[in-house]
Amino acid sequence: MAIDRAVIRVIQLTPPGRGAVATLRVEGPGAVEAVQTRFHARDGKPLTTHSADRLVVGRFDGEEVVLRCRGEDTVELHCHGGTAAVSMIEESLVSAGCRRVAWRDWIADSLEDRIAADALFALADARTERTAAILLDQHQGALGREMEEIRRAINYGDASAARQWIDALLGRAELGRHLVRPWSVVLAGRPNVGKSSTINALAGYARAIVHYAPGTTRDAVTLTTAIDGWPVELCDTAGLREESDGVEQAGIELAKQRLSHADLAVLIFDRSEPWSDDDQALVKKWPGAVLVHNKCDLPAAPGDRPAGLSISALAGGGIAALLETISRHLVPDPPPLGAAVPFTVEQVETVRRLSE
Numbered sequence: 001m002a003i004d005r006a007v008i009r010v011i012q013l014t015p016p017g018r019g020a021v022a023t024l025r026v027e028g029p030g031a032v033e034a035v036q037t038r039f040h041a042r043d044g045k046p047l048t049t050h051s052a053d054r055l056v057v058g059r060f061d062g063e064e065v066v067l068r069c070r071g072e073d074t075v076e077l078h079c080h081g082g083t084a085a086v087s088m089i090e091e092s093l094v095s096a097g098c099r100r101v102a103w104r105d106w107i108a109d110s111l112e113d114r115i116a117a118d119a120l121f122a123l124a125d126a127r128t129e130r131t132a133a134i135l136l137d138q139h140q141g142a143l144g145r146e147m148e149e150i151r152r153a154i155n156y157g158d159a160s161a162a163r164q165w166i167d168a169l170l171g172r173a174e175l176g177r178h179l180v181r182p183w184s185v186v187l188a189g190r191p192n193v194g195k196s197s198t199i200n201a202l203a204g205y206a207r208a209i210v211h212y213a214p215g216t217t218r219d220a221v222t223l224t225t226a227i228d229g230w231p232v233e234l235c236d237t238a239g240l241r242e243e244s245d246g247v248e249q250a251g252i253e254l255a256k257q258r259l260s261h262a263d264l265a266v267l268i269f270d271r272s273e274p275w276s277d278d279d280q281a282l283v284k285k286w287p288g289a290v291l292v293h294n295k296c297d298l299p300a301a302p303g304d305r306p307a308g309l310s311i312s313a314l315a316g317g318g319i320a321a322l323l324e325t326i327s328r329h330l331v332p333d334p335p336p337l338g339a340a341v342p343f344t345v346e347q348v349e350t351v352r353r354l355s356e
């Protein structure tokens with residue numbers, strides 16, 4: 001959206017909602033004067049007499065604020081973080097002829113670098129420090145510079161260098177897709193093997209209902225957490241079995257649906273029960289799954305079973321190893337600090353086009 005630069009714009013820079021401090025930016029021709037009409041500095045001097053970048057304390061329409069002039073036509077205004085103070089100041093400025101501009105429109109208009117702007121939008125949705133750090137790298141030019149290098153290599157006819165960079169970028173596309181959208185990890189298995197207990201152990205608190213009777217979980221219960229700094233949505237599902245009643249059957253269908261859309265399936269088995277044909281059928285149906293043998297605090301049932309992680313959801317044994325395994329499956333090759341990572345569909349498309 002093109003922004004009318006002839007009017008004074010008011011942009012809220014801090015996220016909406018309650019907070020300690022909110023920051024508004026007022027910019028455009030006459031911004032300083034527009035703010036001055038409603039502002040009384042504690043030292044009684046007009047804003048224009050203060051040197052640029054100096055903090056000025058005072059009241060704006062009675063509301064306590066701290067102001068800073070950033071150049072001739074820009075004022076940064078810090079006020080109490082509640083929505084009431086922000087709306088009052090915004091409305092007051094709007095009634096004085098200023099126009100409210102949404103922060104996304106402001107960024108899109110003021111940042112020419114599209115990747116840098118997209119990174120800021122994505123940063124607002126980042127859920128962990130680790131994903132935010134990667135997005136910040138892209139905002140600061142990691143991806144932009146790499147794309148430039150690739151274009152240069154192509155122009156100089158250095159196809160093998162270009163190919164190497166392109167392959168590395170495409171290899172990180174899956175990670176980029178998840179910087180703002182959690183990975184979906186679905187826990188599944190036959191009834192009563194300890195799926196709900198495992199999800200609670202992974203999350204570190206009780207969220208799913210655990211019960212000694214098989215068929216306790218009948219819905220798909222999800223919770224969002226971070227594993228190794230990666231945002232993950234864990235999904236507990238109804239125990240999979242052939243014979244079941246209507247409600248349970250619906251839960252089983254939902255479980256299968258979740259499994260087929262999952263980024264990673266974790267199949268849980270009960271190590272204290274002998275390995276069965278039904279267990280084998282599950283492994284065959286979900287070949288990419290991580291296999292987990294639970295209840296390792298109990299004596300193991302005799303007989304062979306496929307290799308997998310041994311855990312005790314009840315006693316906590318093996319949970320750290322399971323978390324590590326999940327992380328390794330989701331991001332087998334974490335990018336080094338400052339690495340380029342494409343994080344939007346359009347960016348991945350651009351890299352693919354360069355590859356052609």
Ligand SMILES: Nc1nc2c(ncn2[C@@H]2O[C@H](COP(=O)(O)OP(=O)(O)OP(=O)(O)O)[C@@H](O)[C@H]2O)c(=O)[nH]1
Pocket residue numbers: 190191192193194195196197198209210211212213214215216217218237238239240294295296297298311312313314315
């Ligand atoms: N000894 C032992 N018991 C466990 C362990 N994990 C779960 N259990 C017990 O096994 C029973 C079933 O646990 P749940 O976590 O409800 O199992 P589930 O797979 O979610 O069961 P459904 O939702 O019914 O399919 C409960 O009595 C748990 O306390 C474990 O590691 N060791």
Ligand SMILES: [Mg+2]
Pocket residue numbers: 195196197208209210216217236237239
């Ligand atoms: Mg359950």
